[in-house]
Amino acid sequence: ELLQSEFLNEPRDNLEEREAAIELRERIEEEELLVEFLLLVQRRKQEVADRLQDTISFLCSDIAEVMKQQAILKEKGNSCMEPGKDDNSTSNLPSINIVDIDDSSSLGSRKRFRPGLRVPNVEECGDNLETRQKSDTQTENRESFLQKSSRLMKNFKKLEAAYFLTRCRPVKQSGKPSCRQTPLNSDGRGSIVMTERSSVNNLTSKESCSESLESGWINPFLEGLCKYLSYSKLKVKANLKQGDLLNSSNLVCSLGFDRDAEFFATAGVNKKIKVFECDAVINQNRDIHYPVVEMASRSKLSSICWNSYIKSQIASSNFEGVVQVWDVTRSQVLTEMREHEKRVWSIDFSSADPTVLASGSDDGSVKLWSINQAILLLHLMDGASICTIKTKANVCCVQFPSESGRSLAFGSADHKIYYYDLRNSRIPLCTLVGHHKTVSYVKFVDANTLVSSSTDNTLKLWDLSVSNSRVIDTPLQSFTGHMNVKNFVGLSVSDGYIATGSETNEVFIYHKAFPMPALTFKFNNMDPLSGQEMDDAAQFISSVCWRGRSSTLVAANSTGNIKILEMV
Numbered sequence: 001e002l003l004q005s006e007f008l009n010e011p012r013d014n015l016e017e018r019e020a021a022i023e024l025r026e027r028i029e030e031e032e033l034l035v036e037f038l039l040l041v042q043r044r045k046q047e048v049a050d051r052l053q054d055t056i057s058f059l060c061s062d063i064a065e066v067m068k069q070q071a072i073l074k075e076k077g078n079s080c081m082e083p084g085k086d087d088n089s090t091s092n093l094p095s096i097n098i099v100d101i102d103d104s105s106s107l108g109s110r111k112r113f114r115p116g117l118r119v120p121n122v123e124e125c126g127d128n129l130e131t132r133q134k135s136d137t138q139t140e141n142r143e144s145f146l147q148k149s150s151r152l153m154k155n156f157k158k159l160e161a162a163y164f165l166t167r168c169r170p171v172k173q174s175g176k177p178s179c180r181q182t183p184l185n186s187d188g189r190g191s192i193v194m195t196e197r198s199s200v201n202n203l204t205s206k207e208s209c210s211e212s213l214e215s216g217w218i219n220p221f222l223e224g225l226c227k228y229l230s231y232s233k234l235k236v237k238a239n240l241k242q243g244d245l246l247n248s249s250n251l252v253c254s255l256g257f258d259r260d261a262e263f264f265a266t267a268g269v270n271k272k273i274k275v276f277e278c279d280a281v282i283n284q285n286r287d288i289h290y291p292v293v294e295m296a297s298r299s300k301l302s303s304i305c306w307n308s309y310i311k312s313q314i315a316s317s318n319f320e321g322v323v324q325v326w327d328v329t330r331s332q333v334l335t336e337m338r339e340h341e342k343r344v345w346s347i348d349f350s351s352a353d354p355t356v357l358a359s360g361s362d363d364g365s366v367k368l369w370s371i372n373q374a375i376l377l378l379h380l381m382d383g384a385s386i387c388t389i390k391t392k393a394n395v396c397c398v399q400f401p402s403e404s405g406r407s408l409a410f411g412s413a414d415h416k417i418y419y420y421d422l423r424n425s426r427i428p429l430c431t432l433v434g435h436h437k438t439v440s441y442v443k444f445v446d447a448n449t450l451v452s453s454s455t456d457n458t459l460k461l462w463d464l465s466v467s468n469s470r471v472i473d474t475p476l477q478s479f480t481g482h483m484n485v486k487n488f489v490g491l492s493v494s495d496g497y498i499a500t501g502s503e504t505n506e507v508f509i510y511h512k513a514f515p516m517p518a519l520t521f522k523f524n525n526m527d528p529l530s531g532q533e534m535d536d537a538a539q540f541i542s543s544v545c546w547r548g549r550s551s552t553l554v555a556a557n558s559t560g561n562i563k564i565l566e567m568v
Contacts, residue, residue, distance in 0.1 A: 058167065066218060148229040155516075159225070162514040166221050169476070224513020227496060231567035234507065234521035237552065238282045240562035241289050250560025252543050253488065254304045259311045261548035263292070266562065267301035268542075273316060275328060278547065278554075282564060295331050297324070303346045309354035313371075317344035323359050325371055337369055339385050346397040346410075353405035356386075360395030360410050368408075368422070389425050391418070394438075396488075401444045409450055411439030417452050419464060432462050433473045440484075441491035443498075445512055449476070451498055453491045455484055459500060461512055481517040482508040487540050492553065494546035497567075499553050501541025507555045507565065521565055523557050 152159065253268040257278070265275045274291035281289050299318035307313035312329045321340035324333050342362035350356040357369045368387040393414035401407050407429075409419045417432035417439055435454040442452045448465040459479035462472060482489070482502035489501030497518075498510040509519040523541065539558050546553045551567040 055164075062167075062218075069218065147232065148226075151229045151232060152225075155228075158516045159228075159514070162224075162516070163221065165515070166217055166513070169217075220513060224496070224511055228511045228514055228518050231519060231551070233568060234509065234519050234565045235568045236563055237566045238564040240276065240281055240564070241287060242560070242562075251558050252556035252560055252562065253300075253302050255490070255543045255545040255554050255556060255562075256304050256306050256314070257545060257547055257554075258306045258314075259308055261550070264545065264547070264554055265304055265306070265314060266556065267304045267316060268556075268560070269300040270560075271297045271300055273297065273301065273304060273314065273326065278564070293328050293331055295326055295328075298322075302344060305347050305349050305357075307349050307354050308351045315347050315349060315357055317347045317359055319343045321361060321363070323347060323357070323367075323369065325357070335371070337367075337385065339367060339388075340365065345395065348398050348400050350400040350405040351402045352400070356400075356405055358398045358400065358408055358410075360398040362394045364391045364393060364395060365389065366391070366395055366398055366408070366410050387422065387425055389420065396438060397441045399442045399444060399450075401447055403447045409442045409444070411442045411452055411454075413438045415439060415454070415456075417442055417450070417462070419450070428470070430464065430470050430472055432460075432475075433471055434460055434475050434478075437485075440488050443491055443493045445493050445496070445498075449512070451491070451493060451512070453484070453489070453500060455486060457482070457484055459491070459498060459510065477512065477515055479510045479515050479517075481510075481520075482506070487542065487558075489541050490544035490555070492544045492546045494553075495549050497546070499544045499546060499555075501544055501555065501557075503540040505536075505539045505541060505557060507541055507544060507553075509567065519567060521555075523555075523561060523563065 249269045251269045252266050255264060255266055257264045262278065263275050264278055265273055267273045273293075273295045275293040276289060276291050297316065297318055299320040299322065301316055301318050303317045305315050307315070312327055313325060313334070314328055315323065315325045317323050321338070321342050321344050323337040323340070323344055325335050326332065327334050337359075340359065340361040340363055344359050344361045347357060347359045350358070355371045357371055358366060359369070360366050366389040367385040370386050373384070373386070389410075391412055391414075393412045396411050396413060398408065398410040401409075406422050407420065408422055409417060411417050415433075415435045415437060417435075418428040419430050419432065421429045432450070432452070435452065435456050435458070437454050437456040439452050439454050442450055445451055445461070448463060450462045450464060452460050452462065454460070457480065459482075460475040461477035461479070463476050464472075466472075479498065482500055483504050484500075484502060487503060489503065490499070492499045496512045498512060500508050500510070502508055505523045507521045507523070508517045510516075511518050523539070536559075542556055542558050544553055544555045552564060553566075554562065554564050556562045
């Protein structure tokens, strides 16, 4: 009785209740933890779903806009084809009189055609020929479309990423449409940025302007897409065979085509400027291609540049800091400038004013030279510069825009690009910041767009027209895929295509619209003794140059191997 008393059993019951309560509380906490986890998953998935819904929404909007433009183009095409359709229908009418008159007058036939008789040998043959021609054209177009479609699917992921990158980028208006004067922002500046999310909140009065901004991405992207898919590979048109392949000092530092893209010149550490006729190299299969002109320098050459106006004039810079201008027809120096204190890396003639030459040097200066003045002073003194821009770091490249002699861009070892209005050379108009290592090349794609190359493994595309401040730190595009961490590998632009070299001994072709390579080509070097292909990891592409605005370019590597390549 004592053991079963309430006095002794009551604590045991309370203990069990407390344990049960604790267990229940732990279970509730575990359930709460599970609920919290599920809610977090739901929230994150909902965010993904919202972003996906937004993406699908502006995809539908883009599809509708493209189909709208396509319908407009089809309508224009049908209206243009109406007269042709009438002519075709007329020629196929059963009335033989019209056919007889047309045939007799056009063919000059003496044979009389009786009304009511059918003449299959004239009309049907013509129809069959026209049908075959149309069929052949359709077949070619179909094959071209299938090839582009195949390349599109092969590069689908990259193109998809490029599309979303393009759609997220602010759209720049071209020209001067009337909506530019419309104040879109409270600050009155007239914003040119329009996204699919912000367009929903626009006022009705702004719809026409917003529509043009919304569709502003289509034409640039479509142009880039078509050009990206237009070519499938780089093909070797010719190998430049020279007689000094056993010379260990054959590194080609610079390539350049003359004004008419008829001749190209090579220059490098062999201290020679060699000029070759491009078509002769392509068309004549010779054991050795001899230059039409060869000019010797006292020092290793770093850069060459043809005058865009005077066909026979070419400038060079060397490792001793001397800038020279040569007359190719006479194979002699016209003038030389010796103001630089260290190696000159780059020179460039102004296309707008071909009497002006710019040079950039390791001494941290950019100098402008008047060629006419230098030639006049040749017998009195060395050529004197007309302007000097001093910087704190080595200058590796200089470039004039093609349409102006008042502006100049140059890249520096301080990782920056400086863009100057030469009417005020004391301070840069703007500074482009974004590279992480030395800027080795700058080239103008057009009057307001610049591409730069750096030893940080990237090329960057810059829009100079959007600068509201003196610093631009956001490039339009960053191109990656090639390797460049140490050497000068070349850079050249033509019609939106950007060619550069790589330290993997490859040539890379980009298009300005997309960040990934469109084409690549691997140099396979031939052993001059055995004739066997060899792959040396130390070799790299050292220079590239487009042949005008064509699909052909010349590329050279660190052993002096030069190839003429064509996009096909």
